[in-house]
Amino acid sequence: MSASTGRTARAWRSLRADRAAVAGLAVVSGVVALGALTFLDAALFDRGLIAAVYYDPTSPAFAPLQPPSPAHPFGTDTLGRDVLARVLYGAKVSVRVAVTAVTVAAVVGSLVGVLAGYSGGAVETVAMRAVDVLLGFPALVLAIGVVAALGFSLTNVIVALGIVYIPQFARIARSSALAESEQAYVDAARVQGYSRRHIVLREVLPNALSPLLVQASLLMAFAIIAEASLSFLGLGVQPPTPSWGGMVSTGADYLTTAPWISLFPGLMIFVTVLAFNLLGDGLRDALDPRESPERRF
Amino acid sequence: MSDSYPPRGATGDPVLEIEGLTTEFATPGGVVTAIEDVDLTLRAGETLGLVGESGSGKSVTALTAMGLLEDNGRRAAGSVRLNGRDVTALSGNELSGVRGSEMAMVFQDPMTSLTPVVTVGTQLVETVEHHLELSGEAARQRALELLETVRLPDPQAAFDAYPHELSGGQRQRVLIAIAVSCDPDVLIADEPTTALDVTIEAGVLDLLEELAAERGMSILQITHDLGVVAETADRVAVMYAGRVVETGAVENVFGAPRHPYTAGLLRSTPRLDDVEPELLAGTVPEPGDRPAGCSFAPRCPHAAEECRGEDPPLAPVEGGDRRAACVRTAALGPLDPEPDAEGTDAPAPDSGGAPVVAGDGLERRYRSAGSLVERLLPGGEPPLRAVDGVDIELRRGETLGLVGESGSGKTTLGRLLVALEEPTAGEVRFDGEPLSAVPEAELRGRVQFVFQDPGSSLNPRQTVGTILGTAVEHHATHDGAVDERVAELLAEVGLGPETARRYPHELSGGQKQRVGIARALAPRPDVLIADEPTSALDVSVQGQILALLDRIRAERELSMLLVSHDLSVVRAVASRVAVMYLGRVVEVGGTDRVFEEPLHPYTEALLSAVPRLRPENRRERTLLDGELPDPRDPPTGCNFASRCPKAFEECHANDPALADVEEGSVACLLHSDETRD
Numbered sequence: 001m002s003a004s005t006g007r008t009a010r011a012w013r014s015l016r017a018d019r020a021a022v023a024g025l026a027v028v029s030g031v032v033a034l035g036a037l038t039f040l041d042a043a044l045f046d047r048g049l050i051a052a053v054y055y056d057p058t059s060p061a062f063a064p065l066q067p068p069s070p071a072h073p074f075g076t077d078t079l080g081r082d083v084l085a086r087v088l089y090g091a092k093v094s095v096r097v098a099v100t101a102v103t104v105a106a107v108v109g110s111l112v113g114v115l116a117g118y119s120g121g122a123v124e125t126v127a128m129r130a131v132d133v134l135l136g137f138p139a140l141v142l143a144i145g146v147v148a149a150l151g152f153s154l155t156n157v158i159v160a161l162g163i164v165y166i167p168q169f170a171r172i173a174r175s176s177a178l179a180e181s182e183q184a185y186v187d188a189a190r191v192q193g194y195s196r197r198h199i200v201l202r203e204v205l206p207n208a209l210s211p212l213l214v215q216a217s218l219l220m221a222f223a224i225i226a227e228a229s230l231s232f233l234g235l236g237v238q239p240p241t242p243s244w245g246g247m248v249s250t251g252a253d254y255l256t257t258a259p260w261i262s263l264f265p266g267l268m269i270f271v272t273v274l275a276f277n278l279l280g281d282g283l284r285d286a287l288d289p290r291e292s293p294e295r296r297f
Numbered sequence: 298m299s300d301s302y303p304p305r306g307a308t309g310d311p312v313l314e315i316e317g318l319t320t321e322f323a324t325p326g327g328v329v330t331a332i333e334d335v336d337l338t339l340r341a342g343e344t345l346g347l348v349g350e351s352g353s354g355k356s357v358t359a360l361t362a363m364g365l366l367e368d369n370g371r372r373a374a375g376s377v378r379l380n381g382r383d384v385t386a387l388s389g390n391e392l393s394g395v396r397g398s399e400m401a402m403v404f405q406d407p408m409t410s411l412t413p414v415v416t417v418g419t420q421l422v423e424t425v426e427h428h429l430e431l432s433g434e435a436a437r438q439r440a441l442e443l444l445e446t447v448r449l450p451d452p453q454a455a456f457d458a459y460p461h462e463l464s465g466g467q468r469q470r471v472l473i474a475i476a477v478s479c480d481p482d483v484l485i486a487d488e489p490t491t492a493l494d495v496t497i498e499a500g501v502l503d504l505l506e507e508l509a510a511e512r513g514m515s516i517l518q519i520t521h522d523l524g525v526v527a528e529t530a531d532r533v534a535v536m537y538a539g540r541v542v543e544t545g546a547v548e549n550v551f552g553a554p555r556h557p558y559t560a561g562l563l564r565s566t567p568r569l570d571d572v573e574p575e576l577l578a579g580t581v582p583e584p585g586d587r588p589a590g591c592s593f594a595p596r597c598p599h600a601a602e603e604c605r606g607e608d609p610p611l612a613p614v615e616g617g618d619r620r621a622a623c624v625r626t627a628a629l630g631p632l633d634p635e636p637d638a639e640g641t642d643a644p645a646p647d648s649g650g651a652p653v654v655a656g657d658g659l660e661r662r663y664r665s666a667g668s669l670v671e672r673l674l675p676g677g678e679p680p681l682r683a684v685d686g687v688d689i690e691l692r693r694g695e696t697l698g699l700v701g702e703s704g705s706g707k708t709t710l711g712r713l714l715v716a717l718e719e720p721t722a723g724e725v726r727f728d729g730e731p732l733s734a735v736p737e738a739e740l741r742g743r744v745q746f747v748f749q750d751p752g753s754s755l756n757p758r759q760t761v762g763t764i765l766g767t768a769v770e771h772h773a774t775h776d777g778a779v780d781e782r783v784a785e786l787l788a789e790v791g792l793g794p795e796t797a798r799r800y801p802h803e804l805s806g807g808q809k810q811r812v813g814i815a816r817a818l819a820p821r822p823d824v825l826i827a828d829e830p831t832s833a834l835d836v837s838v839q840g841q842i843l844a845l846l847d848r849i850r851a852e853r854e855l856s857m858l859l860v861s862h863d864l865s866v867v868r869a870v871a872s873r874v875a876v877m878y879l880g881r882v883v884e885v886g887g888t889d890r891v892f893e894e895p896l897h898p899y900t901e902a903l904l905s906a907v908p909r910l911r912p913e914n915r916r917e918r919t920l921l922d923g924e925l926p927d928p929r930d931p932p933t934g935c936n937f938a939s940r941c942p943k944a945f946e947e948c949h950a951n952d953p954a955l956a957d958v959e960e961g962s963v964a965c966l967l968h969s970d971e972t973r974d
Contacts, residue, residue: 193741
C-alpha cells in the first residue's frame, strides 16, 4: 500500500467493482455534462450552439404533432417544436435544480446537524426541534407552499427544495457527529485546546461525511422528481423554457394520440433518477468500511 | 484442592491431535497463509497453553480445529484428530454434533457470545434440550445445576437474568456453563479472561482448573498472557508468525527457554518483581509479509547467517516432548528467561518535589440521563459516584502510577486532572493555582494526555503530518518550519520523517501510539497524563512504548501520571503508586514499598491475583469474594468491607479516611483510626 492510498482510494476501488454503480455514475455524469453544456449554451450563446448543430428547442418551426421520424427522432410537440431538442435542453433545468437545491440543503443541514451533534445540550434541542417541525410537513406540500409564497420561478423552486431537504441532512449529520464525538480523537483535539469551530469543521465533519454523500446522491433523484412535479403543476419553470416535468405535463392531454411528447421526457426522468439511486447505493457500500471487498474461496 | 489433580505433565492418551495444519485466507491482495504446519497434541486431563502475540495465529489454529473459519478462510493442509477420528473429514452436520458434545469453545468477549434479548436460563435450557435430549423440568434442573457448577453465587437469580444484568465475570461463568453442559472432552478457551479484571480473572482461572480436574477435561488455553500460562498450564506451545516455535512442559519452557523468541517474550514482560523488563525490538510480521528463512530472525538478538536460509522445522531438543524451531538451539543452549537488570525506578520518590497537579476532594458523579420529567422530579436513581472524594498529588519530576480495576474511577480521575471533565465537587490545582485561574492556552500547553486506544485517538482522515502539524502550529512552539518540528517530534518517538505522509490506518498499533505521544509532546508540556497507554498493545510493543515514555520523561524532566490496570506495568515505570477502589484512593506510597509490603487488604489481594511468570512457585491466590459493589449504592462504612478478607465489625460502620502512615498513606481501619465525616 503506497503512502497516498487512503480510504478514498479504497472506496473508489470498491465502487468500480460494482457494475450497477458504475452504470449509474456513467448516466449521472452524462446528464450532468449535458446540463452544464446546455446551461453554457443558453447563457453565453443564447441557444446558438444547439441551433447550429440541431434545432432551437424553443422556436416552433415545424409542423405540430409529428411522430418520431429520421428528421425528428423524438417527434414534435403541439406547437411544432422538436422534442429531442427540448429533452436535451430539459437537462439544464433538472440538473440545475437538483445540484443547487441539494447542495444548499447539504451545506446548511450538515453544519446544523454536526454542530448540534457535537455540542449537545440547548444547541442540539433547539436545532433538532426546528428540524422536526420542518419534517412535519410532507416535502412536496411544503415546497408548493414555499413556491406559492415566493412566486413561480426556477430560483424559488430551488430555494423551496433547498429548505425542504435540510432536515434530511441535519438528522444524518447529527447522528454521525454524535457517534464521532465519542471517539478519542475528539477528546485529543480538546486536550490540544483547539477551538470548537476547528473541532466541528476539521475533526468531526470530515468523518461524518460519508453518509451525507450517499444521502446527497439519493436526494438528487428526489429533487429531479420534485422539480418535475412542480413544473407539471405549473409552479416551476415557466414556458417556453423546456423542463422534463413541464413537457410531461403538456403532453398529458395527447397521451393517446401523440404519446411521444410525454414519453421521452418521462423516460429521461426515469433513467436519471434510477442512475442517481444506483450511484447512491453503490456509494453507501463503497464508503462503509464493513463492506470490505474480500474475496471468498 | 490441588491434591486431586492429575500429576503435572500427565502423559495421558492424546485426545486432540493437530498435525501439519495450514490455513489460508483470501484477501484483496491475494491468498495469505495465516498458520503453517502447526503440530499440537492435547492429552487427556491436561491443560495446554497456546501463547503468542496478536498475528501469531493462535486463534486461527483453534478456529480451524473447530471448523469455524469464516468463508474467506480454508484449511489448506493437515489433519485434526479428536479421539482418534479425523474431524476435518466430517460434514457440517456431523461437525456440529462433535462441537458441544466432544469439543466446546469459550470466547474472549462474553457479552457478544450471549444473545442479549433472551434470559441466561432460556439459553442454557436450549443448549441442554438440544444436546442432552432433556426437556421441561428436567432441562431446567440441569441448567440450574450447571450454574451452580460454575460457582455463581445465586444460580436462580442468574437463571432469570438477561446477559447485560450480569457482570463480565459472571457472564464468562455462564459461557463456561454452556460449554461444559455436554461434558466435552476438550475445552478450547480463547483468551477467556482477557476482558476481565485481575481479581475476577483469578476466580475464572481457578474455576477452569477445578472443572478440568473434576471432569477429566482437557483444556486448550489460548492467551497472550504468559502469566496465565505459567499459572494454569501443564504444557505450553509458543507461536510466532503462524508457526509453533517452541513446545514442552511449562516449567521447562519458562525456566530455560530454548527458542530466542520465547526467551525474548519472557524477558520483555513486565513483572511484579523489581527487575527492569528488556526490550524486544520490532513487531510480529503480517501474514503475507513474513521474511524468508526464520520469521523471527530480523528481531532475534542471536540471529546468524544460517537463520536467513530456511525456515527451521520444529525439532526435538533434550529428548522427551520438548521441541524448538531454531537452527541455533544446540549452539545457544538453554537461555535465561529473566532480564539481567535490577529495577532502576528512576528518581526514587522525591518527597521534596512540589506538587504540579493536585486534586483536592475531587468528586465526579454521573446521573443516568432520564427524561425531562424524571430530571425535574425529586428522588429517582442515585447518581453514580465515579470519583468519590479523592485527594491526589503529582509531584514535579515523578512518575505516579494510578492503578485500579475497571470501575474504580481511575480513568475519570485522569480526565478530571486534564480538565476533560468538570468535577462535581472539589478542585484541581495546577502549580498551586485553581484551574479556573489558569488560562486555557497555558493549561493545554503544559498538561498533555496520551490516550488508551491509539486507533481511535488519531483522526482517521488526517495524515500524521497534518495531525502533528496542526498541534505544532496551534501552540506556536516552533522556531523554524512546521515540517521540521514535525520531523523532530517523530524522531523523538522513534519514527522516520516519512511517517508524516501516512494515514493512521497504515500504521501498526505501536506506531500509532508513538504518534499519539508525539502529539502530546508538541506543546512541550510539563505534565503528561497517560491513560492505559499500552493496554491495547502486544507484550513486546508494550515494552517499547513504556521504555519510550520513561526515556522522554527523564530527558524532558516531565511529571507523569500513568493510569493502568496492569500492576506489572506500573511496577516497571512508576516511582510512586496510588491504588484506587470504587472511586477512592485507598493506598499511596513508593512503588517498592507498596509492591513489597502492601498495607491495604485490597492492594494485597490485587497483587496476589496477578498471574506470575514462574510456574515453579505457583501459589494459592487470595480470592476476593463477589463482585465490585454498585457505585450508585456503595456499602456503608469502608466501601471495601463487603469483599475484604480482613474486615471486622467496625469496618461496616466507619468509613476510613486516607491517613498518613510511615511510608505513604492508606485508608484502612487496620492502620489508622481516621474516618471520613
